Amino acid sequence: MFLGSEEMKKGFALLETIIVVTVLAVSLLMLYGTFLNMVNNSKRNILYDDVSNIYITYYVKEYLSLKDLNINEDINEIQGYEELFGKLNINKVYVTKYDLKNINIDKYGSMFKEYVKSLSNKDNFKYRLIVEFKNNEEYSYANVGFNYE
Amino acid sequence: MKNILMRMWGLIMNKKGVTILEVLVSVVIVSIVVLLLIKVMLSLSNINNDTSYASNDEISRTTIIKNIEKDFLELKLKGIEIEELEDKTLIKFSFKDIDKTLTINKNSVLYDEVEYKLNSNKATYDLCINYDYIDVDENYFLVKINIPVLIDDVNTTLNDDLILTYMDLKNSDNNYLSSYSCLKR
Numbered sequence: 001m002f003l004g005s006e007e008m009k010k011g012f013a014l015l016e017t018i019i020v021v022t023v024l025a026v027s028l029l030m031l032y033g034t035f036l037n038m039v040n041n042s043k044r045n046i047l048y049d050d051v052s053n054i055y056i057t058y059y060v061k062e063y064l065s066l067k068d069l070n071i072n073e074d075i076n077e078i079q080g081y082e083e084l085f086g087k088l089n090i091n092k093v094y095v096t097k098y099d100l101k102n103i104n105i106d107k108y109g110s111m112f113k114e115y116v117k118s119l120s121n122k123d124n125f126k127y128r129l130i131v132e133f134k135n136n137e138e139y140s141y142a143n144v145g146f147n148y149e
Numbered sequence: 150m151k152n153i154l155m156r157m158w159g160l161i162m163n164k165k166g167v168t169i170l171e172v173l174v175s176v177v178i179v180s181i182v183v184l185l186l187i188k189v190m191l192s193l194s195n196i197n198n199d200t201s202y203a204s205n206d207e208i209s210r211t212t213i214i215k216n217i218e219k220d221f222l223e224l225k226l227k228g229i230e231i232e233e234l235e236d237k238t239l240i241k242f243s244f245k246d247i248d249k250t251l252t253i254n255k256n257s258v259l260y261d262e263v264e265y266k267l268n269s270n271k272a273t274y275d276l277c278i279n280y281d282y283i284d285v286d287e288n289y290f291l292v293k294i295n296i297p298v299l300i301d302d303v304n305t306t307l308n309d310d311l312i313l314t315y316m317d318l319k320n321s322d323n324n325y326l327s328s329y330s331c332l333k334r
Contacts (some may be wrong), residue, residue, distance in 0.1 A: 005263070014174060018178070025185075032189055052311075055214070062316065
């Protein structure tokens with residue numbers, strides 16, 4: 001039997017099949033990745049800055065005595081209003097500088113970190129109130145900017 | 150002659166072929182890929198059947214809440230009354246200089262002469278709304294109104310509900326319901 005003889009020319013290489021299937025699988029994986037991205041983005045739209053939550057955050061900002069708060073470069077948690085926060089499904093309230101520079105978010109949960117990273121600082125506010133809502137183990141977030149002299 | 154014909158037949162018909170092992174391996178690999186594809190399609194179908202409704206409804210929800218809350222703040226809300234009718238629920242907002250009514254029907258809400266319809270086939274508004282008046286402290290009160298959106302007559306998530314909130318200083322002019330319980334329940 002020589003290479004190139006009739007016996008060796010017969011058949012279809014498994015290698016070719018595997019290559020085609022691999023290409024198909026990679027394409028499908030990329031499609032799945034895009035699809036997952038779309039789902040995550042739509043989830044983010046629901047959980048981040050929902051209009052109802054924004055107004056609740058606004059009223060909380062109006063109610064809290066933020067004028068005397070010494071807001072440093074990091075994230076400051078507001079405490080002492082647990083009863084009110086409970087009635088509004090609020091889990092935590094934070095105040096920070098609006099531009100979010102030099103803040104250390106490593107010690108916070110992944111969802112909070114993701115939310116903070118998604119925030120922009122296009123507006124001209126000095127401070128930012130961030131509210132974490134908790135509803136049936138689902139966390140959602142909203143924030144409002146403010147200026148207190 | 151017969152040999153020549155046989156050889157020609159062999160040349161034409163038996164040039165290419167696939168062994169059974171290769172076929173089996175290919176079928177297995179293709180099956181795995183197809184199963185993954187079916188899983189993706191089922192996920193898409195599940196998301197479609199999920200509690201989230203059409204994107205137009207989401208826009209409507211945001212618009213309604215924004216318009217009402219804007220009125221709360223700009224027109225100064227002074228009081229709320231709730232009236233249950235057979236096929237609708239009316240929430241009357243008393244502002245400083247004007248009164249407005251939010252009419253809740255099964256498939257739409259009407260506010261400020263603008264009707265916002267629910268587009269999703271399975272979504273309806275619950276005519277039994279939730280209302281809370283909360284004494285925050287000696288100076289402040291908080292009012293919460295939740296108009297549930299039902300998917301197949303079940304309120305599966307708060308994310309679709311119309312949630313209105315208002316907080317202000319207590320005032321002798323205020324006329325809010327101190328409590329409310331839906332009679333239709």
